[in-house]
Amino acid sequence: MGFFNFLTQEIAIDLGTANTLIIHNDSVVVDEPSIVAIERASGKIVAVGKKAMMMHEKTHEYLRTIRPLKDGVIADFNAAEGMIRELIKMIYPKKPLFAPSWRMVICIPSSITEVEKRAVRDSAEQAGAKEVYLIHEPMAAALGIGIDVEEPVGNMIIDIGGGTTGISVIALAGIVCDQSIRIAGDEFTADIMEALRRYHSLLIGERTAEQIKIGIGSALKELDNPPDDIPVNGRDLVTGIPKQIMVSYQEIAEALDKSIFKIEEAILKALETTPPELASDIYRRGLYLTGGGALLRGLDKRLSQKIKLPVHVADDPLRAVVRGTGIALKHIGKYPFLMQ
Structure with missing residues (x-):
């Protein structure tokens, strides 16, 4: 056997x-x-x-x-x-x-x-x-962060992955309401590429933009523990010659601002469609962030300021x-x- x-x-x-x-x-x-x-x-x-x-x-x-x-x-x-x-x-x-x-x-x-x-x-x-x-x-994601999905209590899970951000309210082992937008990690990477092209005339690839996002990516322009500026290599769009510039986390926060705003709007929309009894549970328990996007510096703080609710980042959100x-x-x- x-x-x-x-x-x-x-x-x-x-x-x-x-x-x-x-x-x-x-x-x-x-x-x-x-x-x-x-x-x-x-x-x-x-x-x-x-x-x-x-x-x-x-x-x-x-x-x-x-x-x-x-x-x-x-x-x-x-x-x-x-x-x-x-x-x-x-x-x-x-x-x-x-x-x-x-x-x-x-x-x-x-x-x-x-x-x-x-x-x-x-x-x-x-x-x-x-x-x-x-x-x-x-x-x-709810099971992975230790939530009892079968209990009659509402929990809001925001999973910011590579391709999509899923915003779901779950209770009694089912999804009560659900919002999904195609703005997530890949969109953040594209935003960084576009910002460097526009403001520095520097053409960079996907891998470099991904490294910038991980290294100094931020949702807020003012951080308590700001990361140091990092050197970025790419091709100068004016001369066609490779060059290096220094990039700060504030610039990246500016580049990501619109995409994060759309995620905030989607969360508010999901909260609008949440039944009132579940909304009171969410008020008490807050929101849970999972997925690679949850690692973006200051994202939990920014969402909390916008939505006026506590936002918890899961332990090891990438693996939740x-x-x-x-x-x-x-x-x-x-x-x-x-x-x-």
Whole structure:
């Protein structure tokens, strides 16, 4: 019996626009960027994850890099299937004698359509899954930060990922109201690229903008512990010659202002549609921030000032969703109502 148990292995996957995380045996075994490098002629996958990210925007005519997910959903089916397959292989660096069959729980955005759901399911099955369960990201995030999703109490979860920001009020193991906007980490990165192009005539790539966002990204122009200015290299749009400039966190806060304002508006809209009894729970408990965007300096403070409610950033917000997906997988019998 133990042999057959070995052949059926369970994994929880947070299939994100920016990063994909996999939990196996209660620990995060894969944490890689959601990107693949492919040979143009043959379509063969050359690299996935960090290796592919190092090639991003540096490829030649025989290679190209693809981000298979856009705005939280699969944009390139074949690349997504190949990426999932290669990332699963990372769980066992040494190839096992018998390939295990996988039971997978994958989290999906709450605003996903039936067609997009089918694409996720099909990609997982093509990558070797025998059983596929889907769980909505807000539910997974709530489980991951330790909220009892079954109790009759309202909780507002704001999950700022790579492609989308999901704002959900959950109670009694269900999503009561839901707002999803396509403004998140990728949009922040684009804002930084545009600001440097406009104010410094400096053309930078996605990877550099991402490093700026992580290094000095801020939602407020006045921080208690401000980060130091950082040097940024790019191409001068006037002369065409590479150059370096120093960039401050205030400039980045200015660049991100419009996008963060749209997230604030979406939160207020979600609060407007919340039933009054749940709204009183949210007033007492505050809002919970998860996802990579929650790491933006001063974001919790800015949202709290705007909405006049306490805002809590989850411990390790990047992994909150995958942790919750792992809990749902471990207690699959307890949470069947969460599965799609």
